[in-house]
Amino acid sequence: MSGEEAAAPQQPDQTEERTDDPTGEPLSGVPKSSEISPPAEEPAEALEAHPGEALDAPVEDEFTYRALVLTGYGGYDKVKVQVKRGKPHPKSGEVLVRVKACGLNFADLLGRQGLYELLPAPPVTPGMECSGVIEALGEEVTGRQVGDRVLVLGRHSLWQEVVAVPASQTFLMPESMSFEEAAAMPINYLTAYMMLFEMANLRAGQSILVHMAAGGVGIAVTQLCQTLEGVTVFGTASASKHETISQGGVTHPIDYRTRDYAEEIRKISPTGLDVVLDPLGGSDTHKAFSLLKPMGTLIVFGAANCVTGQKKNLLAMAKTWYNQFTINTLRLMHVNKAVCGFHLGYLEDDELITKTMNVLLELYVQGKIKPRIDSTYHFEQVGDAMRRMHERNNIGKVILLPEPKMEKEGENSEEKASPESGETKAKGEEEEVKKGETDQEEVKREEN
Amino acid sequence: MSGEEAAAPQQPDQTEERTDDPTGEPLSGVPKSSEISPPAEEPAEALEAHPGEALDAPVEDEFTYRALVLTGYGGYDKVKVQVKRGKPHPKSGEVLVRVKACGLNFADLLGRQGLYELLPAPPVTPGMECSGVIEALGEEVTGRQVGDRVLVLGRHSLWQEVVAVPASQTFLMPESMSFEEAAAMPINYLTAYMMLFEMANLRAGQSILVHMAAGGVGIAVTQLCQTLEGVTVFGTASASKHETISQGGVTHPIDYRTRDYAEEIRKISPTGLDVVLDPLGGSDTHKAFSLLKPMGTLIVFGAANCVTGQKKNLLAMAKTWYNQFTINTLRLMHVNKAVCGFHLGYLEDDELITKTMNVLLELYVQGKIKPRIDSTYHFEQVGDAMRRMHERNNIGKVILLPEPKMEKEGENSEEKASPESGETKAKGEEEEVKKGETDQEEVKREEN
Missing domain, CATH: 3.40.50.720 (NAD(P)-binding Rossmann-like Domain)
Incomplete structure (x- = not known):
């Protein structure tokens, strides 16, 4: 990653004055994203999602997408789902990705508490890794096509339904890899591999x-x-x-x-x-x-x-x-x-990161590594996802899904979770979280 | 090296009350080595240098050998040649080596100034590497024979004509390797290899x-x-x-x-x-x-x-x-x-040191490495040798030879040096040591 600028996807252009945050909290006090995204982006252009079509369609302000936004430092409730208006526009060298799954990392917990200096001040969309399908290409993009399944590595702002990112930060997913696996891969495996072998x-x-x-x-x-x-x-x-x-x-x-x-x-x-x-x-x-x-x-x-x-x-x-x-x-x-x-x-060594990511994808194809998915949560359940990681109840990766949770008959979406994408969400969470262990002091490692 | 005890060859048993130090300085103030070598060694036994003969000969107190002794902390004059009496006795697992060449290291300069804590307090014989020929075997020594050409790695006390050292600290020299090269090898190449590749x-x-x-x-x-x-x-x-x-x-x-x-x-x-x-x-x-x-x-x-x-x-x-x-x-x-x-x-990892030394000897045989000998000095010239290294006039290794300098007709041994063992001693020293550069402050690197 050659710098903050290159790595951070565009901030959304407009924020809807409504929210589908299942907690129903009003967004009072949260500035519009137009106030938080200097320098001002050019107005979002429409992106017809037809492969190969030129990006000269008229502005499509009616396009909306969901994004997670850190609205201030603090507890789980500080991360909210917001609906953005105006499709992100892939600039030269960028691709537009329809996001299918996002990885949750420990740094995101730090960021929510204001302890991660690489995350810009709120309001900001967190998220350093995701996977999805390329929906459009900016100019001068080579080696990527509309429809490619990719995993994406960035500095922040990837927790949204669509993102425009430099093509160089995307990696083609092996055929056998699920979107959840792909979203679980970049941060954890790059970190592990570079520590062990570099x-x-x-x-x-x-x-x-x-x-x-x-x-x-x-x-x-x-x-x-x-x-x-x-x-x-x-x-x-x-x-x-x-x-x-x-x-x-x-x-x-x-x-x-x-x-x-x-x-x-x-x-x-x-x-x-x-x-x-x-x-x-x-x-x-x-x-x-x-x-x-x-x-x-x-x-x-x-x-x-x-x-x-x-x-x-x-x-x-x-x-x-x-x-x-x-x-x-x-x-x-x-x-x-x-x-x-x-x-x-x-680490700002693009070449080393790219080389290592390709080694890891090859190891995946050879069956030598395989991300373990602990659980999947929809965007509106991000607080639960963070709690699961915070309380060390996960075994493997916690994944966030941009798509809204479908309510099933007789279920209350705020209290129950259903298995998603072949993975069981927060499997066995209730058994593992013993009384007392979720208390702030108990969660802390005893020896410290 | 498994510890100070194992690595330090025996201290000599007796010190002659005379010296062949060419400077002619009296040894006043220098204690007998019997005072400086606790715990007291058993009396040295005679070592008949006949291959295979048992070590049961009577004590041969008349045997004498030359050793360099650091008599106190300070300048070049603190390292003196002394004559020791009583042949060192190889204990179980040890071999007796007739030393042909010794390596001089920067740590020896530090030791002379009292800045190297691994060197015991004076009077002590310095020297962490040498090469020579095995003259006798202690009990339970395998893999070594009398007559083997070996290089030796130790913690100190190798600057003497004969040393008893653990066989595990000796390494067989390749046929094409000179004694000077062998003495130049252990410290510098082990240090270099382990830093680069471990x-x-x-x-x-x-x-x-x-x-x-x-x-x-x-x-x-x-x-x-x-x-x-x-x-x-x-x-x-x-x-x-x-x-x-x-x-x-x-x-x-x-x-x-x-x-x-x-x-x-x-x-x-x-x-x-x-x-x-x-x-x-x-x-x-x-x-x-x-x-x-x-x-x-x-x-x-x-x-x-x-x-x-x-x-x-x-x-x-x-x-x-x-x-x-x-x-x-x-x-x-x-x-x-x-x-x-x-x-x-x-570093007390015998296994790693042995493994690495064997890798280095193999690289030597393959012609990939070859110690460069800067100059050779006889024991009585150790001050000149140290000065050469101290003043950074050497290119490659400075070697010390236990054998006495042979005076040639018409030469004054204290002022001139002759080429030895195929190497020119302190080649071109006079030209390289420019006026002023030998001054204490000038010798120091300018940037400090």
């Missing part, structure tokens, strides 16, 4: 610790470790997920809620680990560093410990910051260790 | 900066980079060495004395470098970090900036420490970079 140089026979092993990155890491012979994977997750992650390739699942994971690892591997991936930050980074064997590599790729409850928690942030791992090079020399930071959002 | 994961087509490109590690790094396709090597060295290092494979030699190397590199490679190897420390580490491209790796493997004059320089140390590079993981995430420390002396 930074850590993981090799056959080595050992690795991955936290949140049942999360999107955790599962991607576990699958990619299986592409090498004899990698020992230590993975932290709550006990209820151990069977699943074991089947996925985690050699030693550890319940971080009831045990000190560092002690457990030292019992099994007293000499330490070759690689530790740390998405937590704070005091866990210190533990991670101490678990490395000489010549080992620590990669910090998040600060999940900053997030506790729904809203920004200054105490948790202060603790995470206070415990932030700082090291000088003399100490590193004395212990022969490597400390790395990774954040896909800050 | 830590940095250098790959074809990448770019790298190596400081002191004409030094032992610099030349090893340059040669190892040639084993990959299309690696761009930036190397700093004074202008007089550019032709030589260019021929060796440095793509862009940079005279750090007359130019800002960081500016020069940015002109040629504006996006930065994949790998920077930093043996300097202090403010140069900051420059190194800023020169990295995203996903780039910095490896700090020394603090040469601490060393200015012959003796410990508190100001230089303070500056280096004050400027010591410290980083927190949040910043690393924002820039997607890796920071590593490497120091062979602190």
